[in-house]
Amino acid sequence: MSVWTFLRRIGSVWIAVIALYLLSGLASPAMLTLHQLLNVLQVAAFLGVVSLGETFALLVAGIDLSVAGVVTMTNILATAFMGGHGGSVALGVAVPLAVAAIVGMINGLLVAIVGITPLIATLGSNAVLYGGALLYTGGAPHGGTQPGFAALGQGSVGGLPASMLIWFAIALACTVLLRHTVYGRRLYAIGANARAARFTGIAVRPILVSAYVASSLLAAMGGLLLTAYIGQPALGIGDQFLFTSIAAVVVGGTALTGGVGGVGGTVGGALLITELNSITDILRVSTGVQYLVQGSIIALSVLLYRSIDRARRTRETM
Amino acid sequence: MNRAAGAAVLEVVGVSKSYPGVRALDHVSFAARAGEVHGLVGENGAGKSTLMRILSGAEQPDEGHLLAFGKTLTLADPASAHSAGIHMVWQDTRLVPDLDVAQNIALGHEAGGRLLIDRAAIDQRARAALARLGLDLDPRALVRMLRPAERQMVEIARALDGEARVLMLDEPTTALSAVETDRLLGILRELAVQGAAIVFVSHRLREVMSVTDRVTVMKDGEVVTTTPTVELAEDEVVRLMVGRAIADIFPPHAAATGAVRLELDGFAVPGQLGPISLNARAGVILGIGGIAGNGQQALVHALFGLLPIKGKARVDGEQLALSSPHAAIAAGLVLVPGDRRGEALFPPHSVRENITLPHLSNLARGGLIFGAIERRFAEAAIGRLAIRTPSAEQPVAFLSGGNQQKVVLARWQIGKPKVLVFEEPTQGVDVGTRAQIYRLIRGLAGAGAAVILLTSDLIELLGLADEIVVLSRGQIVDRMTAAEASEERVIGAAVRATAAQNGALSRERGARSSARYLGPAMLGGLLAVMVGLAIWRSPYFLTARNLADLATQLAPLAIASLGQMAVILLGGIDLAVGPTISLVTGIASWTIVSNGAGPIAAGIVLAMAMGVAVGGVNAFLIVRLGLSDLIATLASYSFVFGLALIVRPSPGGEIGDRFLNLASASFGGIPVIALLTLGLYIAAECLLSRGRIGARLYATGSRAEAAFAAGLNIARIKIAAYLFCGLMAAIAGLLVAAEIGSGDPQAGTPFTLTSITAVVVGGTSIFGGSGTAIGTLLGALLVIVLQNVLSQLQVSAYTQYVWTGVITLIAVALYAWRGRRGEGIA
Structure with missing residues (x-):
């Protein structure tokens, strides 16, 4: 992707992020304080990390609807292994990550080897995960977190929220991985044209599988941060991410058709969605309105990016 | 016919057409006269195909116009070209693979009434059209099982079937044997004698010289000349096509080996x-x-x-x-593929990225790419091959065809x-x-x-x-x-x-369109086994009460699945089915509270209108705005779910008894709702298997461009499918509301997945184009029976999520496996 497209695509979401932030200041001047800004960033980190994972799936022209199930599963397992006396933070972190890796592997194999469309494959595994969480807890989950672990979600380092720092660090690592490594460039190539990638000598299937593993693993990391923040198990906690993760990525300029977009836009997209939700909170509108707004935002942003691309195309060819 | 011989049936006047980066036609004028075979020749990229697309109504000219018998002719779409008597035979055949030979020949103008088509008449006509070409093909053979030559002949038979005043053929002989070619050329002459205007597009100059009356030569989007064939020699035509002596274009042959x-x-x-x-x-x-x-x-x-x-x-x-x-x-070993867009280029990526991709390992250490070295590497290649691009960062999609091909060459010129x-x-x-x-x-x-x-x-x-x-x-x-x-x-x-091989292969291949019920029959067998086990394990299963319960549970899922199926048959998907059901329960819980006939009717109408509105929004986003069905229905999922939460933030409300009684009425011990559902499915199966709407759905879902070329209004078909899906979801929502007696913003949530499960388990291809209503009904029945049996075995209700997910994945995997066999490349 050219620098120009890169700036253009990623620029528009950041302009929207800043405009919306200033606008929210009009609704509630308290929003403009540093304290409130850090608050938004702290909370945005959960969606931020989950949608970084979703970016991998969309970049390879796929989609991952199972992130919702992975987040719920992570929350249940982490609190179960950490809660009470003798709970282990190490197990509480390792078990969800291991389960997520397996889920991502299965998604990837279903898509890359068996040839199931990503939508159906991940919708199916999302249902299995949700059912699994219900069965595991019998519908009444119990457990908790350890104080040291909770600091990841609630604490701060040098005045900056720990969750935000972790989010930015992961985002930076993903940027390097996707933009500056051979692996990342091959992943983009597969997303833009899988058949051409294969004809160019790239081993397509392992990279496809790896994208779904990355998506699941990052969803689990987001789930761990969220668990650290709320400190307790909650069935269905991941459901909100089903749409918001895709909305964040799409709003951030990553194309559903694959191979276009990236991490910088997704970070902005996650911020934008979180801002929207906090504004709707300030205005005391119901969750129903939040869903309404999210649905509209998804459709509108796809339309916006398409018209930007078209305008540029007609200008630069001929 | 009192038309004067030689009248210009179709004229192209000063037509120009541009695509990004290419001027495909530049003030082209051309006339096809009744009674003549007109050759149209030119090298690849000379503009012949663009001219054909414009004459078929598939694309509109940027400048210039068309005349029919001297009057202005506007071809807005293939249907208007057909009604103007212009028929096409495409080189890459515009046939629908999932339909049989006769259905393809009749597509868009099937014999029969308004609702149902007359299958016997269609077969009869297909046989006649095939016989005219001396072809002995089974009219019920699926097109996807035919050899390329047979497909080409079916395409020709289809064009001959209509009343063609102008018949354009694009490289019709490339897949044919000598005997078939001779027969085709004979038929073309015969048609011309009968007064049709034939336009014969071919690379094979020998055939062009032998069959045509006049020849038009095109080069670089312009007409070089139109001349009577007898006045031209073959090598003269070549010189005109190429524009200069062959020796100037091709480098000398190898001197030594x-x-x-x-x-x-x-x-x-x-x-x-x-x-x-x-x-x-x-x-x-x-x-x-x-x-x-x-x-x-x-x-x-x-x-x-x-x-x-x-x-x-x-x-x-x-x-x-x-x-x-x-x-x-x-x-x-290196390949420069012919399908540049499909197999070689990464259109949204820069020229640099397109060139360096296979060489990245050499430009990196420890997996990290050295950006500056890569840029120099790409820029050197751009200079060496004189690739015309504003910069190395330009997306390759914006380059002209020739420069794109140079980018591919640059990629492989490196590394010896x-x-x-x-x-x-x-x-x-x-x-x-x-x-x-x-x-x-x-x-x-x-x-x-x-x-x-x-x-x-x-x-x-x-x-x-x-x-x-x-x-x-x-x-x-x-x-x-x-x-x-x-x-x-x-x-x-x-x-x-x-x-020598003429037509020997086709008879061995078995797949006919009559194999329609093979899948549903197998699914029915599986169901029978399951029911048998259930009866054996649980005496309660066969009781009248349980059967009535089953029927009541089946109805909403079956109805929602029928709507979902219409969309999936077109290769789409509707994720908003679940929230629509939830929203409808909410609406019903506010409107159908009293027992008066008025409020009940109003509530039902409002609910159904809401379903149609959701379908309308989906259709608008997908058909008019061109969003992918996935993102459009994902957005409307969120939107409709939001509405459902606003209407009923939490479960509540009480729906009137009269409506509940209405919904649970039974006739001879069988719930009326179940009977209506069955009736609906029988009607749907009839319309799909022998109705006009079925032919349109299958054709559009199997290969939209072929359906479009046959003159079908694809947009309207898609809009209808999404509206129908919304309506079915609303009806299912009313039934769910009757079942739970209140409104619940989560009541419909499971239906998005289970409706898809029923459809794919029932054998409908997730890629569209094939499937049966009966299969979908059996798929829904399977889901409901499993639920019923497991709950009787005291298995936790939570497992429902697990096994619906698992059987969906297994069903899709099985069909994906079956579909991929024989295709080779994923």
């Missing part, structure tokens, strides 16, 4: 190629000729590990593994490949750039590579190749040097050998 680099020994692809033995030597361009579909592509794909092979292939004496393109490239295979290297490339590409190919050979050239352009084959082998039915039927080669010898060898 080097050592053998690629050696094929008993090399075969079962069913498609060989066994053949072949050597390609350093410095030599080896051309592969013959009729398309006779093993040329199989040879290339096999060399790149995309097809299973027998025999041996060696490069520089070393055995090739041939397991994947990766292995081939590692061994020094040992064997280079070029497939149609100048397709869509302008003449100027073409000469440069020929010099580049010659240069690569001169630098010591063995070059293999696959091309359908005879001028290119004869001009560039130093040695030519002709393939027919996967065998080498002739070998010649450039000095010995001629157009006659190449075509002659290919056509003579192909003649």
